[in-house]
Amino acid sequence: MKATIRHSLVAALGIVALTFAVAPVAAHATVPKAGTIKLGYFGPLTGSNAVEGIDMENAAKLAIDNWNKKGGVLGDQITLDAQDSPCVAAVAVQAAQKLVTDGVVGVVGPYCSSDAIPASVIYHRAGIPFITGASTNPKLTEQGFDDVFRTVGRDDEQGVFAASIMAGWHAKRIAIVHDNTTYAHGLATQTQVALAKHPGMKVVFFDAIVPGSRDFTAILTRIRSVKPDVTYFTGYVADGGLFVKQFVSLGVPGRIMAGDANNGAEFISLAGKASEKAFITGALLPQMVPSAAGFVKQFTAKYHLAPGPYSGYTYDAMNILLYAIQKTGSTNGATLVRFLKGLKNYPGVTGPITFTSTGDRKQIQYTLLTVRHGQFVRAM
Numbered sequence: 001m002k003a004t005i006r007h008s009l010v011a012a013l014g015i016v017a018l019t020f021a022v023a024p025v026a027a028h029a030t031v032p033k034a035g036t037i038k039l040g041y042f043g044p045l046t047g048s049n050a051v052e053g054i055d056m057e058n059a060a061k062l063a064i065d066n067w068n069k070k071g072g073v074l075g076d077q078i079t080l081d082a083q084d085s086p087c088v089a090a091v092a093v094q095a096a097q098k099l100v101t102d103g104v105v106g107v108v109g110p111y112c113s114s115d116a117i118p119a120s121v122i123y124h125r126a127g128i129p130f131i132t133g134a135s136t137n138p139k140l141t142e143q144g145f146d147d148v149f150r151t152v153g154r155d156d157e158q159g160v161f162a163a164s165i166m167a168g169w170h171a172k173r174i175a176i177v178h179d180n181t182t183y184a185h186g187l188a189t190q191t192q193v194a195l196a197k198h199p200g201m202k203v204v205f206f207d208a209i210v211p212g213s214r215d216f217t218a219i220l221t222r223i224r225s226v227k228p229d230v231t232y233f234t235g236y237v238a239d240g241g242l243f244v245k246q247f248v249s250l251g252v253p254g255r256i257m258a259g260d261a262n263n264g265a266e267f268i269s270l271a272g273k274a275s276e277k278a279f280i281t282g283a284l285l286p287q288m289v290p291s292a293a294g295f296v297k298q299f300t301a302k303y304h305l306a307p308g309p310y311s312g313y314t315y316d317a318m319n320i321l322l323y324a325i326q327k328t329g330s331t332n333g334a335t336l337v338r339f340l341k342g343l344k345n346y347p348g349v350t351g352p353i354t355f356t357s358t359g360d361r362k363q364i365q366y367t368l369l370t371v372r373h374g375q376f377v378r379a380m
Helices: 009-022 050-069 089-102 113-126 155-168 182-195 217-226 237-249 265-277 290-303 311-328 333-341
Strands: 036-043 077-084 130-132 148-150 173-178 202-208 230-233 255-258 278-283 346-348 351-353 366-372 375-378
Touching: 036 050, 036 089, 036 113, 036 311, 050 077, 050 290, 050 311, 077 089, 089 113, 113 130, 113 148, 113 182, 130 311, 148 311, 155 182, 155 230, 155 255, 155 278, 155 366, 173 182, 173 217, 182 202, 202 217, 217 237, 230 237, 237 255, 237 265, 265 278, 265 366, 290 311, 311 333, 311 346
Parallel strands: 036 077, 130 148, 173 202, 173 230, 230 255, 255 278
Antiparallel strands: 278 366, 346 351, 366 375
Protein backbone atom coordinates (compact mmCIF):
# COMPACT_ATOMS: atom_id res chain seq x y z
CA MET A 1 0.00 0.00 0.00
CA LYS A 2 4.40 3.30 0.62
CA ALA A 3 7.09 5.82 1.43
CA THR A 4 7.53 7.54 4.78
CA ILE A 5 10.87 9.27 4.25
CA ARG A 6 11.31 12.45 6.29
CA HIS A 7 13.09 14.25 3.49
CA SER A 8 12.67 14.72 -0.25
CA LEU A 9 12.75 11.89 -2.76
CA VAL A 10 15.71 13.51 -4.47
CA ALA A 11 17.74 13.38 -1.29
CA ALA A 12 16.71 9.81 -0.65
CA LEU A 13 17.79 8.68 -4.09
CA GLY A 14 21.08 10.44 -3.57
CA ILE A 15 21.65 8.43 -0.41
CA VAL A 16 20.71 5.25 -2.24
CA ALA A 17 23.20 5.98 -5.01
CA LEU A 18 25.94 6.49 -2.44
CA THR A 19 24.95 3.25 -0.71
CA PHE A 20 25.23 1.34 -3.98
CA ALA A 21 28.73 2.77 -4.43
CA VAL A 22 30.10 1.83 -1.06
CA ALA A 23 28.19 -1.40 -0.35
CA PRO A 24 27.76 -3.55 -3.47
CA VAL A 25 25.74 -6.74 -3.38
CA ALA A 26 27.75 -9.74 -2.29
CA ALA A 27 28.68 -11.88 -5.28
CA HIS A 28 28.21 -15.13 -3.35
CA ALA A 29 25.29 -15.45 -0.96
CA THR A 30 25.46 -17.51 2.19
CA VAL A 31 23.98 -20.96 1.64
CA PRO A 32 21.21 -21.83 4.15
CA LYS A 33 21.53 -24.93 6.31
CA ALA A 34 20.59 -28.22 4.69
CA GLY A 35 16.96 -29.13 5.26
CA THR A 36 15.73 -25.54 5.35
CA ILE A 37 14.51 -23.02 2.81
CA LYS A 38 15.03 -19.42 3.81
CA LEU A 39 12.65 -16.66 2.73
CA GLY A 40 13.00 -12.98 3.52
CA TYR A 41 10.83 -10.19 4.84
CA PHE A 42 11.75 -6.53 5.19
CA GLY A 43 9.56 -3.77 6.56
CA PRO A 44 9.30 -1.21 9.37
CA LEU A 45 9.83 -3.07 12.63
CA THR A 46 10.74 0.21 14.36
CA GLY A 47 9.70 3.81 13.83
CA SER A 48 6.38 5.50 13.10
CA ASN A 49 5.14 2.73 10.80
CA ALA A 50 6.14 -0.21 13.01
CA VAL A 51 2.52 -1.20 13.68
CA GLU A 52 1.98 -1.88 10.00
CA GLY A 53 5.40 -3.48 9.53
CA ILE A 54 5.08 -5.90 12.44
CA ASP A 55 1.56 -6.77 11.35
CA MET A 56 2.87 -7.68 7.88
CA GLU A 57 5.74 -9.70 9.38
CA ASN A 58 3.22 -11.63 11.48
CA ALA A 59 1.23 -12.44 8.35
CA ALA A 60 4.37 -13.77 6.65
CA LYS A 61 5.17 -15.86 9.74
CA LEU A 62 1.65 -17.26 9.80
CA ALA A 63 1.90 -18.39 6.19
CA ILE A 64 5.22 -20.12 6.89
CA ASP A 65 3.89 -21.74 10.08
CA ASN A 66 0.99 -23.23 8.15
CA TRP A 67 3.30 -24.71 5.52
CA ASN A 68 5.71 -26.08 8.14
CA LYS A 69 2.85 -27.78 10.00
CA LYS A 70 2.08 -29.64 6.76
CA GLY A 71 5.68 -30.77 6.29
CA GLY A 72 7.23 -27.68 4.75
CA VAL A 73 7.97 -27.52 1.04
CA LEU A 74 10.05 -29.97 -1.02
CA GLY A 75 10.57 -31.89 2.22
CA ASP A 76 12.31 -28.95 3.87
CA GLN A 77 11.19 -26.65 6.67
CA ILE A 78 10.90 -22.94 5.92
CA THR A 79 12.57 -20.20 7.94
CA LEU A 80 11.95 -16.46 7.83
CA ASP A 81 14.75 -13.90 7.81
CA ALA A 82 13.17 -10.56 8.85
CA GLN A 83 15.03 -7.27 8.48
CA ASP A 84 14.02 -3.84 9.73
CA SER A 85 13.35 -1.32 6.96
CA PRO A 86 11.74 1.70 8.65
CA CYS A 87 10.77 3.61 5.51
CA VAL A 88 14.25 5.06 4.93
CA ALA A 89 15.69 4.28 1.50
CA ALA A 90 19.31 3.80 2.54
CA VAL A 91 18.31 1.41 5.33
CA ALA A 92 16.11 -0.51 2.90
CA VAL A 93 19.10 -1.06 0.64
CA GLN A 94 21.15 -2.36 3.57
CA ALA A 95 18.30 -4.68 4.59
CA ALA A 96 18.09 -6.01 1.02
CA GLN A 97 21.83 -6.59 0.87
CA LYS A 98 21.65 -8.48 4.18
CA LEU A 99 18.85 -10.74 2.91
CA VAL A 100 20.79 -11.52 -0.27
CA THR A 101 23.92 -12.31 1.73
CA ASP A 102 21.88 -14.51 4.07
CA GLY A 103 20.82 -16.64 1.11
CA VAL A 104 17.07 -16.07 0.91
CA VAL A 105 15.40 -17.50 -2.19
CA GLY A 106 12.48 -15.03 -2.24
CA VAL A 107 11.39 -11.86 -0.44
CA VAL A 108 8.10 -10.25 0.63
CA GLY A 109 7.49 -6.74 1.95
CA PRO A 110 7.96 -3.83 2.52
CA TYR A 111 5.39 -1.25 3.62
CA CYS A 112 6.81 1.88 1.98
CA SER A 113 7.36 2.44 -1.73
CA SER A 114 10.46 4.46 -0.91
CA ASP A 115 11.96 1.24 0.48
CA ALA A 116 10.60 -1.06 -2.22
CA ILE A 117 11.98 0.81 -5.24
CA PRO A 118 15.69 0.95 -4.27
CA ALA A 119 15.61 -2.49 -2.64
CA SER A 120 14.16 -4.01 -5.81
CA VAL A 121 17.41 -3.14 -7.59
CA ILE A 122 19.34 -5.30 -5.11
CA TYR A 123 16.99 -8.25 -5.50
CA HIS A 124 16.99 -7.93 -9.27
CA ARG A 125 20.79 -8.01 -9.41
CA ALA A 126 20.75 -11.14 -7.27
CA GLY A 127 17.99 -12.80 -9.31
CA ILE A 128 15.65 -13.13 -6.31
CA PRO A 129 11.85 -12.86 -6.79
CA PHE A 130 10.29 -10.07 -4.75
CA ILE A 131 6.55 -9.70 -4.00
CA THR A 132 5.12 -6.73 -2.13
CA GLY A 133 1.76 -6.68 -0.40
CA ALA A 134 1.76 -2.96 0.43
CA SER A 135 4.00 -0.80 -1.79
CA THR A 136 1.77 0.90 -4.33
CA ASN A 137 3.88 3.40 -6.30
CA PRO A 138 3.68 2.60 -10.06
CA LYS A 139 7.43 3.12 -10.54
CA LEU A 140 8.15 -0.11 -8.68
CA THR A 141 6.87 -2.31 -11.49
CA GLU A 142 7.81 0.06 -14.31
CA GLN A 143 11.58 -0.38 -13.98
CA GLY A 144 11.71 -3.22 -16.49
CA PHE A 145 12.48 -5.87 -13.84
CA ASP A 146 10.82 -9.22 -14.50
CA ASP A 147 11.21 -10.40 -10.89
CA VAL A 148 9.09 -7.77 -9.08
CA PHE A 149 5.43 -8.47 -8.29
CA ARG A 150 2.69 -7.09 -6.08
CA THR A 151 -0.52 -8.47 -4.62
CA VAL A 152 -1.90 -5.00 -3.86
CA GLY A 153 -2.99 -2.23 -6.25
CA ARG A 154 -1.21 0.83 -7.67
CA ASP A 155 -1.50 4.52 -6.85
CA ASP A 156 -2.64 5.41 -10.34
CA GLU A 157 -5.55 2.98 -9.93
CA GLN A 158 -6.40 4.43 -6.53
CA GLY A 159 -6.18 7.95 -7.96
CA VAL A 160 -8.76 7.09 -10.61
CA PHE A 161 -11.01 5.61 -7.92
CA ALA A 162 -10.64 8.67 -5.66
CA ALA A 163 -11.46 11.03 -8.54
CA SER A 164 -14.56 9.00 -9.40
CA ILE A 165 -15.79 9.25 -5.80
CA MET A 166 -15.37 13.04 -5.84
CA ALA A 167 -17.14 13.27 -9.20
CA GLY A 168 -19.99 11.21 -7.77
CA TRP A 169 -20.29 13.78 -5.00
CA HIS A 170 -20.48 16.51 -7.67
CA ALA A 171 -17.45 18.16 -6.14
CA LYS A 172 -15.97 21.04 -8.15
CA ARG A 173 -13.16 22.42 -5.99
CA ILE A 174 -10.57 19.94 -4.74
CA ALA A 175 -7.68 20.41 -2.28
CA ILE A 176 -4.91 17.79 -2.32
CA VAL A 177 -2.37 17.54 0.49
CA HIS A 178 0.65 15.18 0.49
CA ASP A 179 3.90 14.92 2.47
CA ASN A 180 6.53 14.74 -0.32
CA THR A 181 7.17 11.03 0.24
CA THR A 182 7.25 8.65 -2.71
CA TYR A 183 3.86 7.15 -1.90
CA ALA A 184 2.03 10.31 -0.85
CA HIS A 185 3.30 12.57 -3.62
CA GLY A 186 2.68 9.80 -6.14
CA LEU A 187 -0.93 9.27 -5.06
CA ALA A 188 -1.53 13.03 -4.96
CA THR A 189 -0.17 13.47 -8.48
CA GLN A 190 -2.06 10.49 -9.89
CA THR A 191 -5.29 11.81 -8.37
CA GLN A 192 -4.67 15.23 -9.88
CA VAL A 193 -4.18 13.60 -13.29
CA ALA A 194 -7.38 11.60 -12.89
CA LEU A 195 -9.37 14.67 -11.82
CA ALA A 196 -8.30 16.50 -15.00
CA LYS A 197 -10.38 13.98 -16.96
CA HIS A 198 -13.57 15.07 -15.19
CA PRO A 199 -14.94 18.29 -16.75
CA GLY A 200 -15.76 21.03 -14.28
CA MET A 201 -13.53 19.72 -11.49
CA LYS A 202 -10.59 21.90 -10.46
CA VAL A 203 -7.67 21.35 -8.07
CA VAL A 204 -7.62 24.64 -6.16
CA PHE A 205 -4.92 23.63 -3.65
CA PHE A 206 -1.94 21.28 -4.00
CA ASP A 207 0.75 21.40 -1.33
CA ALA A 208 2.68 19.37 1.23
CA ILE A 209 2.78 19.17 5.00
CA VAL A 210 5.96 18.76 7.00
CA PRO A 211 5.76 15.16 8.27
CA GLY A 212 5.75 14.88 12.04
CA SER A 213 4.94 18.55 12.65
CA ARG A 214 1.75 17.65 14.59
CA ASP A 215 0.25 21.14 14.22
CA PHE A 216 -1.38 21.66 10.81
CA THR A 217 -3.20 24.89 11.64
CA ALA A 218 -1.30 26.98 9.09
CA ILE A 219 -1.93 24.76 6.07
CA LEU A 220 -5.52 24.03 7.13
CA THR A 221 -6.20 27.77 7.43
CA ARG A 222 -4.97 28.20 3.85
CA ILE A 223 -7.19 25.34 2.71
CA ARG A 224 -10.18 26.83 4.50
CA SER A 225 -9.68 30.09 2.62
CA VAL A 226 -10.12 28.41 -0.82
CA LYS A 227 -13.38 26.72 0.25
CA PRO A 228 -12.86 23.24 -1.23
CA ASP A 229 -15.69 20.77 -1.71
CA VAL A 230 -13.29 17.92 -0.89
CA THR A 231 -9.85 17.82 0.72
CA TYR A 232 -7.82 14.67 -0.04
CA PHE A 233 -4.91 13.85 2.29
CA THR A 234 -2.50 11.30 0.80
CA GLY A 235 0.14 11.09 3.53
CA TYR A 236 0.71 8.55 6.30
CA VAL A 237 -1.41 7.76 9.30
CA ALA A 238 0.85 9.31 11.96
CA ASP A 239 0.05 12.66 10.32
CA GLY A 240 -3.27 11.73 8.76
CA GLY A 241 -5.13 11.08 12.00
CA LEU A 242 -4.08 14.44 13.44
CA PHE A 243 -4.70 16.23 10.14
CA VAL A 244 -8.29 14.98 10.05
CA LYS A 245 -8.86 15.83 13.72
CA GLN A 246 -7.63 19.39 13.20
CA PHE A 247 -9.52 19.70 9.88
CA VAL A 248 -12.78 19.07 11.74
CA SER A 249 -11.95 21.22 14.77
CA LEU A 250 -11.01 24.21 12.56
CA GLY A 251 -14.24 23.95 10.60
CA VAL A 252 -12.70 23.58 7.17
CA PRO A 253 -15.58 23.34 4.68
CA GLY A 254 -16.27 20.31 2.53
CA ARG A 255 -15.60 16.62 2.93
CA ILE A 256 -12.30 15.17 4.15
CA MET A 257 -10.81 12.11 2.43
CA ALA A 258 -7.54 10.27 2.98
CA GLY A 259 -5.53 7.69 1.08
CA ASP A 260 -4.96 4.06 1.97
CA ALA A 261 -2.10 4.68 4.40
CA ASN A 262 -4.85 5.72 6.83
CA ASN A 263 -6.95 2.56 6.86
CA GLY A 264 -5.69 1.07 10.13
CA ALA A 265 -6.71 1.26 13.78
CA GLU A 266 -4.09 3.93 14.50
CA PHE A 267 -6.04 6.40 12.36
CA ILE A 268 -9.14 5.98 14.52
CA SER A 269 -7.09 6.37 17.69
CA LEU A 270 -5.41 9.59 16.50
CA ALA A 271 -8.43 11.22 14.87
CA GLY A 272 -10.89 10.31 17.64
CA LYS A 273 -14.50 11.24 16.92
CA ALA A 274 -13.35 13.18 13.85
CA SER A 275 -12.57 9.82 12.21
CA GLU A 276 -16.32 9.40 11.67
CA LYS A 277 -16.26 12.48 9.41
CA ALA A 278 -13.55 11.06 7.17
CA PHE A 279 -13.62 8.84 4.10
CA ILE A 280 -10.69 6.57 3.26
CA THR A 281 -9.93 5.20 -0.20
CA GLY A 282 -8.19 1.85 -0.57
CA ALA A 283 -8.37 -1.86 -1.20
CA LEU A 284 -10.73 -4.01 0.82
CA LEU A 285 -9.65 -4.82 4.37
CA PRO A 286 -9.25 -8.54 5.16
CA GLN A 287 -12.32 -8.43 7.41
CA MET A 288 -14.39 -7.36 4.38
CA VAL A 289 -13.35 -10.22 2.09
CA PRO A 290 -15.36 -13.45 2.51
CA SER A 291 -12.44 -15.58 1.32
CA ALA A 292 -10.28 -14.15 4.11
CA ALA A 293 -12.56 -15.23 6.97
CA GLY A 294 -10.39 -18.21 7.94
CA PHE A 295 -7.22 -16.11 7.78
CA VAL A 296 -8.76 -13.38 9.95
CA LYS A 297 -9.84 -15.94 12.56
CA GLN A 298 -6.44 -17.67 12.65
CA PHE A 299 -4.45 -14.41 12.70
CA THR A 300 -6.58 -13.01 15.53
CA ALA A 301 -6.26 -16.19 17.59
CA LYS A 302 -2.48 -16.35 17.15
CA TYR A 303 -1.58 -12.69 17.68
CA HIS A 304 -4.53 -11.55 19.86
CA LEU A 305 -5.40 -8.67 17.56
CA ALA A 306 -7.18 -8.31 14.27
CA PRO A 307 -5.10 -8.30 11.08
CA GLY A 308 -4.18 -4.90 9.71
CA PRO A 309 -4.93 -3.56 6.24
CA TYR A 310 -1.93 -5.17 4.47
CA SER A 311 -1.62 -8.42 6.38
CA GLY A 312 -3.85 -10.37 3.99
CA TYR A 313 -1.94 -9.10 0.95
CA THR A 314 1.39 -10.03 2.59
CA TYR A 315 0.02 -13.44 3.60
CA ASP A 316 -0.91 -14.02 -0.02
CA ALA A 317 2.53 -12.87 -1.20
CA MET A 318 4.32 -15.35 1.06
CA ASN A 319 1.97 -18.18 0.14
CA ILE A 320 2.49 -17.49 -3.56
CA LEU A 321 6.26 -17.75 -3.15
CA LEU A 322 5.92 -21.08 -1.35
CA TYR A 323 3.40 -22.32 -3.90
CA ALA A 324 5.84 -21.45 -6.69
CA ILE A 325 8.62 -23.44 -4.99
CA GLN A 326 6.30 -26.40 -4.51
CA LYS A 327 4.95 -26.41 -8.07
CA THR A 328 8.33 -25.98 -9.76
CA GLY A 329 10.25 -28.22 -7.35
CA SER A 330 12.96 -25.57 -7.33
CA THR A 331 14.35 -22.63 -5.38
CA ASN A 332 16.14 -21.23 -8.43
CA GLY A 333 15.22 -17.58 -8.86
CA ALA A 334 14.82 -17.67 -12.64
CA THR A 335 12.61 -20.76 -12.44
CA LEU A 336 10.39 -19.17 -9.80
CA VAL A 337 10.08 -15.93 -11.77
CA ARG A 338 8.98 -17.80 -14.90
CA PHE A 339 6.30 -19.57 -12.86
CA LEU A 340 5.09 -16.35 -11.24
CA LYS A 341 4.83 -14.59 -14.60
CA GLY A 342 2.34 -17.25 -15.66
CA LEU A 343 0.36 -17.39 -12.42
CA LYS A 344 -3.39 -17.38 -13.12
CA ASN A 345 -6.19 -17.04 -10.57
CA TYR A 346 -4.21 -18.13 -7.53
CA PRO A 347 -6.84 -18.53 -4.75
CA GLY A 348 -5.55 -15.92 -2.33
CA VAL A 349 -7.34 -14.93 0.85
CA THR A 350 -7.76 -11.47 -0.73
CA GLY A 351 -9.31 -13.03 -3.84
CA PRO A 352 -8.01 -14.57 -7.09
CA ILE A 353 -4.54 -13.34 -8.05
CA THR A 354 -3.18 -13.09 -11.59
CA PHE A 355 -0.11 -11.04 -12.42
CA THR A 356 0.13 -8.78 -15.45
CA SER A 357 3.19 -8.70 -17.72
CA THR A 358 4.66 -6.00 -15.44
CA GLY A 359 4.07 -8.00 -12.24
CA ASP A 360 1.08 -5.96 -11.11
CA ARG A 361 -2.09 -7.59 -9.85
CA LYS A 362 -5.07 -7.72 -12.17
CA GLN A 363 -8.53 -6.65 -11.04
CA ILE A 364 -7.82 -5.17 -7.63
CA GLN A 365 -11.02 -3.98 -5.94
CA TYR A 366 -11.12 -0.57 -4.27
CA THR A 367 -13.68 0.70 -1.81
CA LEU A 368 -14.50 3.77 0.25
CA LEU A 369 -14.26 3.34 4.00
CA THR A 370 -15.57 5.36 6.91
CA VAL A 371 -15.70 4.82 10.67
CA ARG A 372 -18.72 3.81 12.70
CA HIS A 373 -18.60 2.93 16.42
CA GLY A 374 -14.80 2.71 16.35
CA GLN A 375 -14.62 0.34 13.38
CA PHE A 376 -14.00 0.75 9.67
CA VAL A 377 -17.03 0.02 7.52
CA ARG A 378 -17.71 0.35 3.83
CA ALA A 379 -19.20 3.71 2.94
CA MET A 380 -20.51 2.48 -0.40
